Amino acid sequence: MEIKEVFQTKEIKKTLEILEYYQHQCKIIAGGTDLIIQLREGKEKPIALVDISNIEELKEVKETAEWIEIGSAVTFTQIIGISYLQNKLAALVEAAASVGSPQIRNAATIGGNICNASPAADCIPPLLALDAIVVLQRKNIIREMHLEDFITDKGKAALEADELLTKIKFKKLQINQGLGFSKLGFRKALAISKISTAVYIDREQNNRCKEIRIANGALGRCGLREKKVEEYLLEKTLDKTTIHQGGIKLKEEIEKRLHGRSTVAFKKEAVIGVFQKAFKKALECCDTEGSI
Amino acid sequence: MKKRGIGFASIFYGTGYGNGFPDISNAIAELGKDGMVTIYAGATEVGQGAKTILSQIAAEVLGVSEKEINLICEDTSITPDAGTAAASRQTYNTGNAIKIAAENLKEEMIAIAIEKLGLNSSVGLAVKDGSIFLKIYPEKGISFKEIASLVEEKRLRRAGNFTAQTTRMDEDTGQGAPYWPYTFSAYGVEVEVDILTGTVEVLRSVCAQDTGRTINPKLVEGQIDGGFAMGLGYAIYEDLNIQEGKIKNNRLTNYLIPTALDMPEVKKILIEDPESTGPYGAKGIGEPVTIAAAPAILNAIYNAIGIRMKEIPVTPEKLIKALRKKEMEA
Numbered sequence: 001m002e003i004k005e006v007f008q009t010k011e012i013k014k015t016l017e018i019l020e021y022y023q024h025q026c027k028i029i030a031g032g033t034d035l036i037i038q039l040r041e042g043k044e045k046p047i048a049l050v051d052i053s054n055i056e057e058l059k060e061v062k063e064t065a066e067w068i069e070i071g072s073a074v075t076f077t078q079i080i081g082i083s084y085l086q087n088k089l090a091a092l093v094e095a096a097a098s099v100g101s102p103q104i105r106n107a108a109t110i111g112g113n114i115c116n117a118s119p120a121a122d123c124i125p126p127l128l129a130l131d132a133i134v135v136l137q138r139k140n141i142i143r144e145m146h147l148e149d150f151i152t153d154k155g156k157a158a159l160e161a162d163e164l165l166t167k168i169k170f171k172k173l174q175i176n177q178g179l180g181f182s183k184l185g186f187r188k189a190l191a192i193s194k195i196s197t198a199v200y201i202d203r204e205q206n207n208r209c210k211e212i213r214i215a216n217g218a219l220g221r222c223g224l225r226e227k228k229v230e231e232y233l234l235e236k237t238l239d240k241t242t243i244h245q246g247g248i249k250l251k252e253e254i255e256k257r258l259h260g261r262s263t264v265a266f267k268k269e270a271v272i273g274v275f276q277k278a279f280k281k282a283l284e285c286c287d288t289e290g291s292i
Numbered sequence: 293m294k295k296r297g298i299g300f301a302s303i304f305y306g307t308g309y310g311n312g313f314p315d316i317s318n319a320i321a322e323l324g325k326d327g328m329v330t331i332y333a334g335a336t337e338v339g340q341g342a343k344t345i346l347s348q349i350a351a352e353v354l355g356v357s358e359k360e361i362n363l364i365c366e367d368t369s370i371t372p373d374a375g376t377a378a379a380s381r382q383t384y385n386t387g388n389a390i391k392i393a394a395e396n397l398k399e400e401m402i403a404i405a406i407e408k409l410g411l412n413s414s415v416g417l418a419v420k421d422g423s424i425f426l427k428i429y430p431e432k433g434i435s436f437k438e439i440a441s442l443v444e445e446k447r448l449r450r451a452g453n454f455t456a457q458t459t460r461m462d463e464d465t466g467q468g469a470p471y472w473p474y475t476f477s478a479y480g481v482e483v484e485v486d487i488l489t490g491t492v493e494v495l496r497s498v499c500a501q502d503t504g505r506t507i508n509p510k511l512v513e514g515q516i517d518g519g520f521a522m523g524l525g526y527a528i529y530e531d532l533n534i535q536e537g538k539i540k541n542n543r544l545t546n547y548l549i550p551t552a553l554d555m556p557e558v559k560k561i562l563i564e565d566p567e568s569t570g571p572y573g574a575k576g577i578g579e580p581v582t583i584a585a586a587p588a589i590l591n592a593i594y595n596a597i598g599i600r601m602k603e604i605p606v607t608p609e610k611l612i613k614a615l616r617k618k619e620m621e622a
Binding site: 101184186187188189190191192194263265266269270272273274276 | 293486488489490491529545546548550551552553554607608609612613616
């Protein structure tokens with residue numbers, strides 16, 4: 001089987017019609033940095049491709065009173081360049097900047113990163129920590145779901161065959177809310193994450209942890225939340241001891257999850273350092289003026 | 293938490309095939325009817341700059357700019373064998389062969405000039421900018437083109453060959469002179485080790501490189517940058533990950549080599565002590581610039597965390613394992 005048709009559309013409506021017609025036999029392509037390799041290796045065998053990289057609506061980043069909305073075909077280079085993300089959402093910018101190389105970041109999109117659902121996807125942990133929502137569209141129907149529910153397994157997302165991920169949205173951060181990100185790659189560019197961690201903290205006036213979301217990449221079958229560690233840290237005073245204990249708790253979780261894998265000895269140790277960096281950055285971010 | 297350390301390593305390296313093996317380079321120098329000089333030598337240019345350096349040597353002998361030397365090294369049907377681009381030997385070996393060929397050609401051209409100009413000897417003759425003339429009376433001179441026109445053959449050609457001198461080592465005693473010349477090199481590096489994640493970053497580096505005589509400083513500096521990058525990859529990145537005889541890291545997504553962002557600035561110090569048997573005193577530096585990098589990095593890691601890593605590459609996995617082992621012992 002080989003690709004028989006390649007469509008390039010300029011509007012969502014047309015894309016949805018193509019998807020409805022071809023169903024599972026069609027793949028959506030945006031930057032193609034993952035898909036092209038999968039096609040070449042024969043891991044994906046669609047008969048049609050629909051290119052969404054020229055749909056203006058999907059390439060927009062919007063700021064509303066309460067939300068940030070990022071179109072699914074927004075590239076990492078675009079995200080890195082948005083001035084209003086640089087302070088309060090520096091962690092998201094950092095994650096976007098850690099993807100591949102300039103060439104890859106110019107082509108690769110946030111929507112592709114999510115739908116490809118690689119365990120090592122760099123943007124998934126910060127978006128999980130932000131409790132991001134994905135907006136999915138099919139002919140006549142728009143639905144929303146939490147990113148956490150959308151990514152179901154390694155390389156799997158809850159995207160129906162005739163559905164298009166149109167945008168990702170999350171609430172803007174206020175003062176005393178902070179996001180931190182840290183990635184461990186084995187070199188400074190073109191490095192696939194060995195561990196990536198994002199931490200969101202909502203801090204109370206008395207320096208206690210009102211709400212916390214911790215998300216990891218490359219430490220399981222897909223990007224995931226560390227709920228047990230979150231529960232453990234809730235209501236705790238945000239100081240060095242807490243960070244230390246959180247790291248130990250996380251290590252225990254990773255040790256259980258990766259049991260039997262050759263990487264467990266290294267990852268259970270290294271995760272402590274990566275977590276601490278992300279946690280400290282999140283606390284620093286709490287002090288940054290809101291609302292973005 | 294990060295810890296810094298400094299490390300040094302120095303090496304000496306015998307260039308050439310060595311151990312008594314005949315290490316021969318051949319070259320031909322030719323004066324064309326247009327008065328231009330062509331050098332033929334089967335020395336492979338693999339990006340190391342052989343064409344530039346070998347042209348410079350011929351140009352120096354014949355008193356012209358290296359741009360005026362036509363160097364042919366790619367076509368084996370018209371070039372004599374100059375051996376492999378290996379063993380850091382092309383500058384020294386083929387450089388010598390080309391120098392000899394160019395000198396032989398020059399000698400012949402001077403003989404023709406003496407006859408044509410009606411001189412008594414070669415004393416006081418200069419060879420410069422495409423002509424041969426008397427220094428005390430520059431009007432008395434003849435251009436390369438005129439010399440070429442006086443030659444009956446189509447081209448004036450002279451060969452040159454150079455065979456390096458080494459002896460076989462005695463198999464019982466290990467004695468002998470298996471290599472000549474030797475090139476010396478030293479690296480100093482500063483590293484930062486993240487003891488929580490096991491990553492090593494090289495912050496800065498300095499290379500002191502013996503060149504004998506530097507034929508082309510820019511090319512030597514380029515070789516040092518490239519050599520350090522390879523040594524850095526060898527020391528901390530490049531891992532074949534062989535499991536049950538199979539190479540697991542069989543593509544460049546997982547067989548990591550350093551990127552430009554991983555390369556520190558390398559300060560270069562070129563040390564010139566001319567080698568009496570080298571062309572203008574030059575020695576080979578191709579391999580020497582790589583060798584000391586990895587041991588310097590491993591010494592710096594030891595200086596930073598007090599652990600002697602005895603296997604390369606020092607990946608974060610291995611370093612974390614070693615750090616935890618040290619903690620357990622303490």
